[in-house]
Amino acid sequence: MDIQPLIVTPVKEHARVPLYDLVIIGGGPAGMTAAIYAGRAALKTLLLLGATPGGQMSNTEMVENFPGFPEGVGGANLAQRMQQQAGRFGAEMLVDTATAVDFSARPFTIRTNSQAYLAKAVIVATGAVPRMLGVPGEGEFFGRGVSTCATCDGFFYRGKKVVVVGGGDSAIDEGIVLTKFADQVTIVHRRDELRATKIYQQRAFANPKIDFAWNSVVEEVLGNEVVTGVRVRNVKTGKPSVIDTDGVFVYIGMVPKTDIFRGQLEMDEWGFIVSDEHRRTNVSGVFVAGDVQDYLYQQVVVAAGSGAIAAMEAEKYLGEYPLSEIETEKQKSEPPGVCEE
């Protein structure tokens, strides 16, 4: 029986808006690694974990490619370990989500569900959320057959048939996880070969419960009360068909979580935050790390690495541009101006 507590820092009552050297927005591997580095650099650091500490790592059943864990490590377990490590070096942590920011003047303002914080520097590490298909039926049947979390919902498909949409690491890995519950897992992929890492491919091809619908895209999720099937189209032949299924698990990539930064941080056409090799954004003093700026790799170890870079750069920046006490006091005595989304 696993017990997975959050490291929970009781929310302190602040008479004034508290000022931190560094506020890290997001508690996935990027944010947690940044907090470890910032804590060791003796920066007064606040880590806003969001609603699900660990981020996407938390719903990954097994992480097999994070160095130092030769047998692999459960995603939730790895998240917990990172959090403990960040806590050990003094970062304050809150299970709270940033709802608005003002990066127009230093110190920067970060507002959460419960209160506002000031920061001399910020690291944005909000991560990404699953991209949805955007086809008819998908929204209607979300939670009634449509899911994006195999570790959460796999149980409900014992002895049933499921479809997994996608061909990358997540799709194939989660498809394999689902074979522990479902009798049959059909992977629907728009191309005729998988993008997933070879080791996942080999496991999937060797698994008797997994079959493939190649060159196929899902055009509609079908059902009555619950999902009964998906309508797919073969992109080569144009031929439509229906695959009977009880569940649809969608793993077709990620959308960066950047809503609250719109108009303040530069983003590319897909919404990923633009930064240089030092993880500096267009706002001096605001850094970025993890999947929210990474459309290419989206790996735990890469996110952690970029978190380390962002924290080291933030430390350097704070050394070069310390905020004067006068400016700080002035800002603290005024109610923080926040652009509400």
Added chain:
Amino acid sequence: MAMLNDAVREQAAQFLQELPHPVRIAMFTQEIECEFCRETHQLVEEIAGLSGQISLEVYDFVADKEKADEWGVDKIPAIAIVGADDFGVRFYGIPSGYEFTSLLYAIRAASTQETDLSEAGHQFLSELSKPVHLQVFVTPTCPYCPQSVVLAHQLAIASPLVRADMVEATEFPHLSIKYQVMGVPRTVINETGHVEGAAPEPMILDKIAEALAGAEE
């Protein structure tokens, strides 16, 4: 063997330090035909040992039926978290995995009677005129689920008309079927309404209002 390892016990103890008011944990169990009763019992015993403000009462689901009826407990393992009042905070099934966090939050909120609900949330609750029963279905491996459970329990603590259960879906498959649970979290409102996913406070309140209005028609 202890259920909580040293690191977890330390974190939990820290979270539960300085509870301002006593909290009772009432656990309902049974020796047979209950897969996780023994573990749940052990878990609450270890939790009760973390703070002098927490007391534990253990009842047998059959022998203490009157007590079960009094607390509205209809399945086991069950945990009622009771502060100055019985706020209607329940856990059905073992709060393990991510739900351990929900248990800690429930104990603290029952003691402090403080919640993170918004002004609008309190306003909504003050205008309630009918009972609301929230059943939040979860699995222990769902990182999004505690968000829904903690919110439901806070609504229960803030309003005498609201009661809220965590229901561990894998331990009560008949309920998962009855309420068509195919994904978690799923919050069932007064038998009729439901919310999919870790919905924020305003959305849950809207759905509660909808469910109450629907029941009137």
